[in-house]
Amino acid sequence: MKKIFKRSFIYILASLFLLCNFLFYIPTYASEFDLSQVETDENDIFEDEARLIAAANDEHNETISYYVHQQSYGDTAPVGSGEVAGNCGTNKRLEAFYISRTTANSDFDGSIRYCAHSQSVGWTDWVTDGKLAGTSGRSKRMEALKIELTGELAENFDIYYKTYMSNCGWLEWAKNGEISGTVGYGATIEGVQILLVLKGSVYAPKVGRYSSITSDNMNDVMYSGHVQTFGDLKEVKNGALLGTTGKSKRMEAIKIRLSHGSKQMYGTINYKVHCQTYGWKDVVKENTIAGTKGESKRLEAISIYLTGDIGKYCDVYYRTHCQTFGWLGWSKNGQNSGSAGYGKRIEAIQIKILPKGSGAPGSTVNNYRNKYNTNNTEGYYLLEPYLDKIISECTNSAMTENQKLRACYDYVIKNYTYKTLTDYCPSNFEFHEYYAYLTVTTGSGNCYGMNFLFGHLAKKLGYDVNFYKGYVGTRRDTHGWVEIEGLIYDPELEQANGVDLFARKNGIMPYIYYYN
Structure with missing residues (x-):
């Protein structure tokens, strides 16, 4: 067997310096690094994990490449060990993923094999060498995955991986054939991160208790x-x-x-x-x-x-x-x-x-x-007939509830134009009612008018709607939007910039919403 590395004296010194630098930031190492021990904010945790991933990759010469097929995006660009594949926080499902070994003249025999758990399909067969795991052209969400190594590669390395789940975020790390994701609950993966680590490395991520959610660890x-x-x-x-x-x-x-x-x-x-x-x-x-x-x-x-x-x-x-x-x-x-x-x-x-x-x-x-939370202002009774008319025009009884909601959202985008309005509300209206009323009666409105009109259409459909004022991103001019079950709806900004803002999770660049 060839030696794994050929390190120069300078490389050894550089590695020792890097290790000391981590010891300065992180007080204690075990056989696996536990990020939960770091008392810092979330951004610092992400930075620490990025440094650890970089250090783990520097320990060896093996390289991997992987990419995913994602709803609306298609095949994403390939990424390397420790990088994120997929567009997280977009509510767009992964449908398939692919992994390849990319090391030239590797010292190790063996392969990376992997499989997916897909909607209405279950576990797919194991595949290797850049083949598809999941489904293609069937609009089936990927719900879980497993990855493992074979041969000499498995004898010398561990493979770690974790998944980003819709409305939940990142699960914890799994490794060497364990399940990552959920099985039996219909949840959606939006992103995946895979890391090849030398066995015994101090830079190995900690395998978490919550790397997957299955019937084995779900509480009754x-x-x-x-x-x-x-x-x-x-x-x-x-x-x-x-x-x-x-x-x-x-x-x-x-x-x-x-x-x-x-x-x-x-x-x-x-x-x-x-x-x-x-x-x-x-x-x-x-x-x-x-x-x-x-x-x-x-x-x-x-x-x-x-x-x-x-x-x-x-x-x-x-x-x-x-x-x-x-x-x-x-x-x-x-x-x-x-x-x-x-x-x-x-x-x-x-x-x-x-x-x-x-x-x-x-x-x-x-x-x-x-009974005590009715829309009983005089202004609302002026607005209500317009809401009924719009809903009757753009929805029908064959639609699902979400299809009706989307139809109302699209109706606002297609039928109203932007117009600057004075920040004012008469006494017989609530603020959100007044701007919705101005928009529906004049055919144009600002962010308050268009977004709050959609919000009242959603309320008329039976949804629990919250109306918000704040600002978006680095802009400090006031902006209005609505939220339903914690997700943002912003037809006015979508009309202006062409970015899908229907049922969007907050915190996704470039549109981060801040509340007044």
């Missing part, structure tokens, strides 16, 4: 309750129905908990309920009764959220079956579910935990009926 959510006439109901889990439907029986109390297996995620589930007579009660921690027993008081609404690591990587979804209203849409992560001001009982509930990026189990429209 279990819940029991107390129901009129029936008393205490047995515990159910993972989306099963608790309570009754069609029997007009009120739920009076609920208790929720997570399973905490040795491989499952750290964290807890907390919740609060709105009770007849008492209103909103205090938040309780998991496995605690929320509500009443023996008082014949109905539950009217509930809010549930996750904490800790499970809250970082997962969403909790829940929906309630309410008197008169029936099944409401799915709420998540602390949103209210049920009703307020109507005196209507909750009769049943379902609760699920899913990895971020998986999407809701069903419709999220009309997830909470609030």
Whole structure:
């Protein structure tokens, strides 16, 4: 076997200097570097990881190249060991990836082999040597991947990799054939990072507890309750129905908990309920009764959220079956579910935990009926007929909810032009109502007018919409936009610059949104 390296004395000194430099920045090394030990902000962590990747690559002469096929982008440019392939934070799915060894005259036999877990396909066959893993021309999202080495390459190196998941961000590092991504939950990969590391290197990334989310490490959510006439109901889990439907029986109390297996995620589930007579009660921690027993008081609404690591990587979804209203849409992560001001009982509930990026189990429209949160200004009643007219023109009953939302978004872009407006609002309007009204009645508007008009169309479709004023990027002139479920919608800026700003995650250059 040839020697792995031919280092000159100068190269050795340079390497020692580099190591000392890392020791200055990072107090302790183990066999694997743990970034969680660095007390610094997120940008510093990324810089530290970049330095470690560079050092790991400098230790050997082996090179790799990889690229991905991504929705809207097609094949991306090839990148090398430790670089990111894919456009992260764009909500665009990866569909396939390719890896090749690019070392000229390598000292090691062996190969890199890899496979993908794809939507409705499952695990694909293992491939090597730059072949496609995933699917082509089928619009199928890639949900997970595995990579490993063979032959002498496996004897001398480890291969590390991690994936960027929609609405979640980077999972932790996996290595040598372990799963990265999610399996069985329909979440989408948007980017991948792969690193070839010499065995025993002090620069190896730490393999994380959360390199993948599968049934092996996903917590179960279990819940029991107390129901009129029936008393205490047995515990159910993972989306099963608790309570009754069609029997007009009120739920009076609920208790929720997570399973905490040795491989499952750290964290807890907390919740609060709105009770007849008492209103909103205090938040309780998991496995605690929320509500009443023996008082014949109905539950009217509930809010549930996750904490800790499970809250970082997962969403909790829940929906309630309410008197008169029936099944409401799915709420998540602390949103209210049920009703307020109507005196209507909750009769049943379902609760699920899913990895971020998986999407809701069903419709999220009309997830909470609030009698006290109606649009009852005089100005809104002037605006409302225009909203109804637009929705009837650009949507139809065959469309999905998201298609209707997109149709309204595109309608604003195509039918209204930009016009500078004075910052003013009459007393009979809310600010966002007034600018939407000006735009729809004159055919033009500024960022407030066009974006807030779309926001009111979305509200009319049943979405929970937030209206914001702030600024974008380095520009300090005021800008308005709307958000739905934490995603930004900005038809005015899309019209101006041609960049897709429908359901965009904040923090993606060049359009970073800052709130006033």
